[in-house]
Amino acid sequence: MESVTCPIELPQVVKFARALGEADPVYEDMDAAVEQGFRSVLTPPTFTQGLPRFFSKDVRVVEEDQSSGVSNRGEPFKQIGGSLHGEQHFEYFVDVCVGDVLTATTSVRRTWQKSGKSGTRNFLERVTEYHDESGVLVVRSTAVLVSRKTVAISGDA
Amino acid sequence: MAAGTIAVGDQRVETLVTNLTPAQILAFAHASGDLDPLHINETFATEVAGYPTVVAHGMFTMGLAARILTTWVGPGKLRSYGSRFQKEVLANDTLLGTVTVVGLRDDGSERLADFSLEIRNQHGDVVLTGTASALVS
Numbered sequence: 270m271e272s273v274t275c276p277i278e279l280p281q282v283v284k285f286a287r288a289l290g291e292a293d294p295v296y297e298d299m300d301a302a303v304e305q306g307f308r309s310v311l312t313p314p315t316f317t318q319g320l321p322r323f324f325s326k327d328v329r330v331v332e333e334d335q336s337s338g339v340s341n342r343g344e345p346f347k348q349i350g351g352s353l354h355g356e357q358h359f360e361y362f363v364d365v366c367v368g369d370v371l372t373a374t375t376s377v378r379r380t381w382q383k384s385g386k387s388g389t390r391n392f393l394e395r396v397t398e399y400h401d402e403s404g405v406l407v408v409r410s411t412a413v414l415v416s417r418k419t420v421a422i423s424g425d426a
Numbered sequence: 427m428a429a430g431t432i433a434v435g436d437q438r439v440e441t442l443v444t445n446l447t448p449a450q451i452l453a454f455a456h457a458s459g460d461l462d463p464l465h466i467n468e469t470f471a472t473e474v475a476g477y478p479t480v481v482a483h484g485m486f487t488m489g490l491a492a493r494i495l496t497t498w499v500g501p502g503k504l505r506s507y508g509s510r511f512q513k514e515v516l517a518n519d520t521l522l523g524t525v526t527v528v529g530l531r532d533d534g535s536e537r538l539a540d541f542s543l544e545i546r547n548q549h550g551d552v553v554l555t556g557t558a559s560a561l562v563s
Contacts, residue, residue: 281457288450288457289489290443295501307502314496314504315489322459354484358508 273321275399277369281323282312289313302366309366317365317399317408318357321373355392356413363407371399371407378411391416432539432562434527438498442490442521442545446482451517454486477516484511487521487554491545494525499560505538509556513547520548530562537563 279297286296294301295311302310365371375397382389392415399408443450448468455466463470464481471480488509495504515521522545529540543556 285457288454289486289493291493293496293501305501311501313489314492314507315485318485319458319460354511356508356510357484357488358506359504360506361504364502 271321271325272372272374273324275317275320275324275371275373277312277365277367277371279310279367282310282316282367285316286313289315299367307364307366309368312365312367314359314361315357317359317371317373317397318410318412320371320399321375321397324373352393352414352416354412355415356411358411360409361407362409363401363405365399365407369407370402374398374400432499432527432530434530436527437524438494439522439524440494442487442493442523444520446515446517446519446521448480448517451480451482451486454483454489458483458485460485477514479517482515482517482519484509484515484554487511487515487545488556490521491523491525491543491554491556494523494543495541495558495560498525499539499562503560503562505533505536505559505561507556507558509543509554511554513551513553515547515553519553521553522546525558536561 283297291313295305295307296313297310299310302308375395378394378396380391380393382391392413395412395414397410397412398406399410401407448466452466455461460483464475464477465471465483466480468480471477475481488507488511491509492504492507495507524544524546526542527539528542531538531540538559539562541558541560543554543558544552545554547553
């Protein structure tokens with residue numbers, strides 16, 4: 270289990286909202302957000318998913334080996350060519366706003382395998398809970414990751 | 427939003443993106459911190475991973491789809507939002523999203539609407555299916 274401290278900062282929220290083409294000013298303008306009843310600039314619904322990547326000490330450097338197709342961004346399946354995002358679920362309890370400092374705690378809930386014609390794929394369900402500075406759970410984010418390449422059933426990957 | 431203005435069966439259909447560009451995917455990669463070469467490196471995506479071009483993040487499609495919900499019920503109203511990524515979204519794709527109200531219920535003091543989502547590409551293939559619930563009163 271890894272815990273990462275994630276300060277919610279305006280430039281990052283604005284960049285994220287604009288990358289998604291968000292036009293609502295609550296995602297970048299303090300006055301607009303306050304006018305709509307938020308305590309500060311609001312984050313878009315999917316904002317928290319990638320947040321620990323920015324603040325984790327483990328994944329700051331991108332390493333990739335193009336000949337093998339391996340990238341450390343594909344954790345936790347890097348040994349077999351990285352992972353695909355199969356499912357993503359959010360449960361929202363409290364709005365996440367600029368100025369919040371969240372603690373993201375990630376754990377693996379379960380792993381399993383599915384066999385098909387081309388081999389076996391590994392699945393991993395990872396849960397990240399975001400708590401605010403008072404310890405209140407604000408968002409729970411659950412991801413299902415799938416190994417990018419199939420592996421031989423006899424393989425050790 | 428007043429509960430009276432939303433009913434089971436109500437539907438919104440919107441174009442999420444037209445001819446998605448590699449630059450849009452790159453911008454999302456930097457904004458989300460997911461710099462996997464599958465998304466940002468054409469050589470890697472084609473020659474190593476075997477795709478026709480760079481692949482968009484599932485979270486990009488999910489983020490675009492969320493806009494249909496938030497423009498409908500208002501920002502900060504979602505209580506849950508989930509997606510299953512059914513098929514890769516590639517650069518140059520055009521995505522059409524359909525969101526349908528499938529239920530209305532009370533959860534404690536809150537009035538919630540349940541939604542289903544379906545995103546298709548320009549070939550009619552489903553790339554994302556999802557569900558959401560949102561406060562509507």
